[in-house]
């Protein structure tokens with residue numbers, strides 16, 4: 001049996017990187033996916049097509065900008081209109097902002113928090129409301145090592161990711177008796193467009209603290225999300241799973 | 249990768265495989281296509297039957313290995329037996345352990361401390377040293393240690409046990425750092441409370457307290473701990489090392 005056979009999942013940030021890989025692993029493990037993306041690309045469309053054929057699942061892309069609450073709500077209403085039980089919400093979408101504290105404008109803070117925190121709360125509110133009807137579900141956020149250890153030059157990003165950890169813990173407490181588990185994954189340095197924005201020097205410095213001397217791959221995170229989304233983690237809630245190659 | 253084939257073709261060593269969480273691990277690993285050296289103290293009719301059934305059902309080999317963790321000579325012979333099979337060792341689950349009769353710090357004799365540490369710490373390190381030595385030759389391996397939330401959260405009443413588990417949390421991290429360059433990952437699972445003989449030996453009060461402290465307000469099935477162990481043991485966790493994963497129904 002596949003790990004997520006027959007489950008329905010919402011995955012955000014499917015356009016690229018970890019989100020796209022998560023969509024792929026979820027489909028391969030037998031889950032149907034509502035794939036939230038910023039905008040269509042040829043690569044994404046082709047990927048969805050081939051995954052559907054290969055895995056015998058459906059994948060519905062929904063395109064919108066998480067900076068726009070109204071657009072987000074409209075997409076969520078489309079999910080609701082499908083009237084299907086939702087088993088998993090993987091909040092993958094996120095943006096980064098690399099700047100020192102004194103160089104980070106309030107505008108930057110607002111922009112980062114909008115995507116990395118507020119929009120995720122909005123989506124999670126909608127989706128968990130649907131999960132409550134079935135009294136089961138698994139919600140997963142993506143935090144970051146930067147939120148745990150701090151990371152010079154990433155104040156807005158690490159603060160938003162820290163807020164997610166706290167929200168995850170509160171939410172896990174609020175939803176536990178409704179059968180909904182809430183956890184987060186904290187990736188280390190993962191090889192995606194987001195980390196390619198770092199300078200070589202920044203990247204090397206980050207790797208110094210990892211025991212496993214390689215960048216993490218999107219698949220490393222997607223596999224952890226599949227585990228937390230599955231019933232194989234049924235006694236795990238309120239936890240931060242660090243997938244970071246052993247950084248402290 | 250489908251979950252049931254998650255450990256396909258791998259070979260694992262599981263200690264304390266005859267009951268409790270260890271038995272759940274043995275069953276799950278076998279069902280996931282994994283061959284197992286099933287370590288326990290003494291042969292028994294029930295265990296022999298269990299092993300025979302699992303082998304047949306899942307087409308894997310399971311080799312019982314009998315030794316007491318407190319007996320270095322027995323341990324050495326066991327390692328020899330494992331080595332002589334000339335199969336690669338991919339996974340080590342250090343599961344066997346003992347608990348302590350609940351008693352306050354002031355009431356806990358040094359003797360009790362020593363005995364608990366002997367099994368829960370020193371024997372684990374000794375055995376891990378032998379086995380990771382074999383893994384080092386293949387430059388790959390995954391070790392999963394059984395910690396406990398008792399070793400991470402400070403609660404009163406089971407100090408020797410808690411301290412032994414805290415020591416293992418630390419051992420886990422140091423081993424991870426030292427063995428990483430040999431391709432060996434080392435992680436821990438910290439269960440809250442799981443339905444086993446060990447949990448049943450706690451006082452009713454201690455059990456109820458632990459249960460009440462969890463968001464889920466229930467005790468885990470041993471299988472729910474085994475699935476977490478399997479994840480960490482598998483290649484799906486290939487970028488995780490030095491971590492202690494709590495499977496505690498939501499406590500901290």
Ligand SMILES: NC(=O)c1ccc[n+]([C@@H]2O[C@H](COP(=O)([O-])OP(=O)(O)OC[C@H]3O[C@@H](n4cnc5c(N)ncnc54)[C@H](OP(=O)(O)O)[C@@H]3O)[C@@H](O)[C@H]2O)c1
Pocket residue numbers: 263264265266267268269270288289290315316317318342343344345346367394395396397438439440441442443444445446447
């Ligand atoms: N159950 C829980 O709630 C819980 C919570 C947190 C952590 N854990 C940890 O999870 C692990 C398994 O616990 P469990 O609940 O499954 O315990 P259990 O039901 O009491 O089983 C313990 C196992 O360890 C073996 N063992 C003990 N001393 C040994 C020795 N000197 N040499 C060889 N084997 C020995 C036992 O063998 P015999 O049958 O020969 O005695 C048995 O197979 C332990 O490390 C425990 O500390 C359990």
